[in-house]
Amino acid sequence: MWPDRRLIDRFKTEFPIVLAPMAGVMDAELVIAVAQGGGLGSLPCAMLSAEKAREQVNIIRQRVSAPVNLNFFCHEAVDADPAREAQWRQRLGPYYREHGLDPDAPINAANRAPFDTAFCAVVEELKPEVVSFHFGLPEPKLLQRVKAAGAIVMSSATTVKEAIWLEENGADVVIAQGADAGGHRAMFLTDDIAEQPGTFSLLPQVVDAVKVPVVAAGGIADGRGIAAAFALGASAVQIGTAFLRCPESKVSAAGRVALAQASDESTVITNVMTGRPARGVANRVMREVGPISPDAPAFPHAATALGPLKVAAEKQGKVDFTNLWAGQAVRMGKEMPAAELTRALAGAALARMGKMAG
Numbered sequence: 001m002w003p004d005r006r007l008i009d010r011f012k013t014e015f016p017i018v019l020a021p022m023a024g025v026m027d028a029e030l031v032i033a034v035a036q037g038g039g040l041g042s043l044p045c046a047m048l049s050a051e052k053a054r055e056q057v058n059i060i061r062q063r064v065s066a067p068v069n070l071n072f073f074c075h076e077a078v079d080a081d082p083a084r085e086a087q088w089r090q091r092l093g094p095y096y097r098e099h100g101l102d103p104d105a106p107i108n109a110a111n112r113a114p115f116d117t118a119f120c121a122v123v124e125e126l127k128p129e130v131v132s133f134h135f136g137l138p139e140p141k142l143l144q145r146v147k148a149a150g151a152i153v154m155s156s157a158t159t160v161k162e163a164i165w166l167e168e169n170g171a172d173v174v175i176a177q178g179a180d181a182g183g184h185r186a187m188f189l190t191d192d193i194a195e196q197p198g199t200f201s202l203l204p205q206v207v208d209a210v211k212v213p214v215v216a217a218g219g220i221a222d223g224r225g226i227a228a229a230f231a232l233g234a235s236a237v238q239i240g241t242a243f244l245r246c247p248e249s250k251v252s253a254a255g256r257v258a259l260a261q262a263s264d265e266s267t268v269i270t271n272v273m274t275g276r277p278a279r280g281v282a283n284r285v286m287r288e289v290g291p292i293s294p295d296a297p298a299f300p301h302a303a304t305a306l307g308p309l310k311v312a313a314e315k316q317g318k319v320d321f322t323n324l325w326a327g328q329a330v331r332m333g334k335e336m337p338a339a340e341l342t343r344a345l346a347g348a349a350l351a352r353m354g355k356m357a358g
């Protein structure tokens, strides 16, 4: 019934629906729920230690017998630059004073660990069926080890050039991430956010440019979007934002209110929250300091000085300094159990495709 079964057959899932990995707002619980609904659950590991990632995978394996995708960032880690940090804290100084915080107090450094030998050992030990990367691919030796462990390797492209690069460098599946998508731009050959086309412009061009199966990501939130992605040549879809309001996500109470009130005009691409461009619901610091600021320290260090502000504001029920990543289809997110949502998305897509064929 699905017009393209390449990824259903490779992933061995009931539906060609991948839960987007969403670091910071989900854990094993959402992965399990989507897997139970017939989709491919993805565990984001960028904000976990190798030990914590292992623990989460074990929870998933105990609760559900289904394939799983482990997701890692593979950016080039750079040390914090003390001069830029100091300048950034100064820029945020008025907010510190407003919240009665000491800008000179020591703060826990923001952590987004790139894929390394410790994570690779977790992959080799736990043998996830799929491993996806954001920001390119890891060094060839590590990639080779992931493949030798039997994982299907996916990575996101934001341009046709990146898609071709990923295929040439060993990706088994390319995720075409459009500008509509929530979260960090996966871009790794360019840093110009203006270059990223929207999902439905990028997708058919990527499908034409590579031989490997393509997953569509960005702004897909219902059966119509999934059917449209298949019509344009996708073999699966990766959906994040639509799952954020599911009870199994870890979005805070204040975040849920902001998501429920968000509209398609309320998301912006910003670099102030982490130092790398990402799309999220606009909050106070994004509006007043960004959305793009040359002062933001390199990824992920911009997040460090925002940490205490986030905690202080959230105590007052505010998301002024919280990165609430979400895509342009944020209004279409549903507050329903994730397994049910997965089945509803698949059913609606099949019904829509049936109508289109009829």
Ligand SMILES: Cc1cc2nc3c(=O)[nH]c(=O)nc-3n(C[C@H](O)[C@H](O)[C@H](O)COP(=O)(O)O)c2cc1C
Pocket (backbone or CB within 6 Å): 020, 021, 022, 023, 025, 044, 045, 046, 071, 132, 133, 134, 177, 180, 181, 182, 183, 184, 217, 218, 219, 220, 238, 239, 240, 241, 242, 324, 325, 326, 327, 328, 329
């Ligand atoms: C809250 C949030 C966090 C995200 N974190 C990650 C991540 O950790 N790793 C990753 O590969 N992609 C991440 N993404 C991007 C997704 O992989 C995907 O491109 C995006 O969710 C698709 O667009 P949509 O949100 O409109 O469905 C994140 C997206 C969101 C909304």
